[in-house]
Amino acid sequence: MTVDAHHHLWDLDVRDQPWITGDRMSPLRRDFSTGDLRAAIRESTVDSTVLVQTVSDPDETPEMLVLADSCERIAAVVGWVDLTGRDARERLGGLLSHPAGRWLRGIRHQVEDEPDPDWLTRPDVLAGLAAVEDAGLLYELLVRPHQLPAATKAVSRFPQLTFVLDHCAKPPVSSGELEPWASGLRELAAHPNVVCKLSGLVTEDDWDAQPDATRLRPYFDVVLEAFGPGRLMFGSDWPVCLLAAEYREVLGVARDLTADLTETERAAVFDTTARQVYEL
Template sequence: MTVDTHHHLWDLDVRDQPWIVGVEMEPLRRDFRPADLQAALKGSAVDATVLVQTVADPDETPEMLVLADTVDRVVAVVGWIDLTARDARERIGRLQTHPSGGWLKGIRHQAEDEPDPDWLIRPDVLNGLAAVEDAGLVYELLVRPHQLPAAIKAVGQFPQLTFVLDHCGKPAVATGELEPWASRVRTLAAFPNVVCKLSGLVTEDDWARQPDPVRLLPYVDVVVEAFGPKRLMFGSDWPVCTLAAEYGQVMDLARQLTAGLDDQQRTAVFDATARAVYDI
């Protein structure tokens, strides 16, 4: 059994995806609906998936909750609320009491797009994180390397809140840089309440040169050493990954990059850790 902890769905007739900008992103400017997901999963060992938000729109999360009710293999939702809102607790509460609210397992915001590198430790955001903690949800960190210091400070203030680092913190794979990303990731991993998604690396590299385990292995080695297999989870980042590699290629690549782990450790990365984090 395998859990894919990170994928998206969208319908451009319902909602624009304003982050799809530029000629190089044009392959994503189409609908990716449940039938497309099922086609991508065909022949894989994936039996459960986590559907993750794509835009800062309060209407998207309820729609994703309904999808979790109806789409085969979708077993958890990571949604969005405005963490800076004074009524953040009430907003989370409304999602949890939605008829399909039981699928909501986490909250995420595209902090990577915030111009303030310290956005995560603004007082209003910290109040929002406290609301996530009180609701018993996880919070997903979508940050770039220069935002990791703020993430480290935020994590330190919420030892009871489980944080999930998306896409390994988006290292600069395309330029071959390890630092300062590696040192910051190790500092973040020292907090036992942080889990890391082994996801999104193919699109941090030169897309035309992917999939390439040799180029990605140094980054995987860092997170495996820092977090350990029991705090790592596989994620495809489909359909964004298709800019560089198809679903099956991403899965095969993840297995190649973790070939040095024993069977129990690989089970943690591809299945057990995700089921514990998302309570599935």
């Protein structure tokens, strides 16, 4: 079986997605429901998924918990709280005590949009991360390459907190360059409490050139060397991936990239690691 460790859902009548702008992003400017998710994974081996937040809105996470309660495929939720807020602990407690709070496994923030490259090492953010750790949750890192040094410093402060790196820190696939992304990724991966999602790569390249495993191979090789198959998890990043590839194509590219791994190693990437990390 397969776990998809990263996907989204949204209803534009309930909440706008302000990051969906411009003609090229227009395929995403519609609702994506649990019914759409079921249809996307219907002919795949995916039996469990992780629903991840999309906007910094405190109302979104409770709604996602309710969706997890109603959809048999959603096995975990990664939500959002304001880590800089003095009430972060109370907010986390409120989510965990929600009637569907048992689905909450982690917290994420769009650090990639923060203008301060050292946002993750601010004292108020570190206090928020401490609250996440005390709540028994994990923290997902959504960062770009220039933010990797700060992410590494934050990770080093919390050796008992599990961090999950989203989208391999968004390497510059379209330019064909590896540095400084590769060096920053290796430094982060040196910390054993970090796990990485094999996700989001198809949309970091020229969308018209995807899906193409050969173009992604140099970046996958760096990620595999840095984390090893035991700390990698497949994620579709659906429906965002639709900008470059269909769900089945993203899954196919991931299987192509991991074709040389052993059966046990591939099982870790596509199933067992996510089940362990998210306690599925």
